[in-house]
Amino acid sequence: MITLTINGLEVQVEEGTTILQAAKKIGIDIPTFCHDPRLVPHGSCRICVVEVEGARNLQASCTTPAAQGMKVTTESDVVVESRKGVLDLILANHPLDCLTCQKAGRCTLQDLCYRYDIKESSFEGERKEYEIDDSNPFYYSDQSKCILCGKCVYVCSQLQGTEAIGFAERGFTTHIATPFDKGLEHSTCVSCGNCVAVCPVGALVPKSKTKFRYWETKPVRTTCSYCGVGCQMDLLVKDNKIVEVLPADGPSNHGLLCVKGRFAYNFVGHPDRLKTPLIRKDGELVEASWDEAYDLIVSKVNEIKGEFGPDAIAGFSSARGLNEENYLMQKLMRGVIGTNNIDHCARL
Numbered sequence: 348m349i350t351l352t353i354n355g356l357e358v359q360v361e362e363g364t365t366i367l368q369a370a371k372k373i374g375i376d377i378p379t380f381c382h383d384p385r386l387v388p389h390g391s392c393r394i395c396v397v398e399v400e401g402a403r404n405l406q407a408s409c410t411t412p413a414a415q416g417m418k419v420t421t422e423s424d425v426v427v428e429s430r431k432g433v434l435d436l437i438l439a440n441h442p443l444d445c446l447t448c449q450k451a452g453r454c455t456l457q458d459l460c461y462r463y464d465i466k467e468s469s470f471e472g473e474r475k476e477y478e479i480d481d482s483n484p485f486y487y488s489d490q491s492k493c494i495l496c497g498k499c500v501y502v503c504s505q506l507q508g509t510e511a512i513g514f515a516e517r518g519f520t521t522h523i524a525t526p527f528d529k530g531l532e533h534s535t536c537v538s539c540g541n542c543v544a545v546c547p548v549g550a551l552v553p554k555s556k557t558k559f560r561y562w563e564t565k566p567v568r569t570t571c572s573y574c575g576v577g578c579q580m581d582l583l584v585k586d587n588k589i590v591e592v593l594p595a596d597g598p599s600n601h602g603l604l605c606v607k608g609r610f611a612y613n614f615v616g617h618p619d620r621l622k623t624p625l626i627r628k629d630g631e632l633v634e635a636s637w638d639e640a641y642d643l644i645v646s647k648v649n650e651i652k653g654e655f656g657p658d659a660i661a662g663f664s665s666a667r668g669l670n671e672e673n674y675l676m677q678k679l680m681r682g683v684i685g686t687n688n689i690d691h692c693a694r695l
Contacts (some may be wrong), residue, residue, distance in 0.1 A: 351417040353583035365417055366397060377421050378430065380547050381496040382409040382444035384679050385601060386505055390495050393664065394433050396422045405429055427554060431463050437494050440475055441548075448492075450549035452561035456494060475524065482532030485610045486543045487554050490522045493550040499523060499542035506603060511536040523550075540609035544594050544602070553610070557590045559583075575670040576600065578608055589615055622689040648684065661688035 350359045353370050365388065370377050380392035390407035397408045400418040407420075411617060420426065421464045437456065445451055460466070477490035497514070500523060504510045513535045515524035525534035543551040546582040563582040571578040579597025582589050589612050614620060624640035627631040633642075651659050662684075664676040673691060680689040 349415040351413050353419045364413050369413045386501045397421045434465045439470035449548045449552045455547035482530045485538050498545045538606040559585045559590045573607040657685035664691045
């Protein structure tokens with residue numbers, strides 16, 4: 348363990364801990380663009396710089412390891428001026444359409460410009476302009492808004508393992524692209540949307556069927572219903588309707604989702620969705636209560652088992668159930684009914 352001081356507060360951390368991690372431990376917020384605790388830190392955005400006593404230059408807190416006796420200041424005049432300079436440079440090549448931008452209310456650039464009183468860029472000159480890539484069925488890619496933090500690239504390669512996108516060209520024309528700039532439609536993208544989830548600006552946004560602002564929504568934590576992994580997610584709800592899904596940091600998914608969990612949520616409000624059990628009466632399926640449905644199942648199972656034996660009954664469970672639910676299903680068949688006739692669909 349080592350001890351350092353941040354903004355006059357003493358903190359003890361394990362050796363190898365970064366300044367950013369040490370600051371977070373004692374509740375000190377250092378702004379970031381490119382940092383993600385799941386990724387290998389690369390310190391490219393420079394918005395997280397801090398002043399370290401005795402150091403010649405400002406240090407990137409996300410990559411600089413804490414040291415014994417280190418004294419750090421996170422909001423000194425020189426640090427604030429440096430961050431303002433970074434924001435000034437970013438805005439020099441970023442459209443100021445915050446009033447109509449879909450990411451308003453969940454944009455890190457917008458939040459930091461407000462925090463440091465940056466209203467527009469002091470630099471004049473050419474701005475990059477790219478056509479919006481809407482070839483993916485689930486999200487847009489607008490490279491005119493990209494700030495080149497690289498989070499989408501590294502999440503795709505380090506966490507998702509798809510490597511569908513990367514940095515293309517150099518200097519002013521650097522941009523995030525698919526191989527040979529063929530567009531998302533012709534890439535290896537699997538539409539998981541994990542790049543969209545980590546984008547700090549409006550460069551990657553979902554194709555939403557509902558117009559909404561993020562401050563109008565309420566997050567509802569739940570478990571994805573598409574398979575047994577148990578991924579945690581936040582449903583963003585407006586007017587009792589799901590308008591977007593965001594991955595949550597659950598023990599089995601760590602902030603990642605697949606294409607189904609991320610984008611295939613419209614079935615929840617579909618008019619044909621079953622909301623009650625159905626029982627066939629006089630040849631017609633009619634709505635019934637759960638108690639009525641369970642009573643019918645029990646009576647039919649007992650009737651068949653009594654007349655033909657337990658092996659006349661079979662169970663079939665779904666991959667959309669949790670692992671625990673499928674475990675209970677096979678226990679029901681083997682332990683209660685007394686048959687090994689139990690199967691499970693490998694996928695939907």
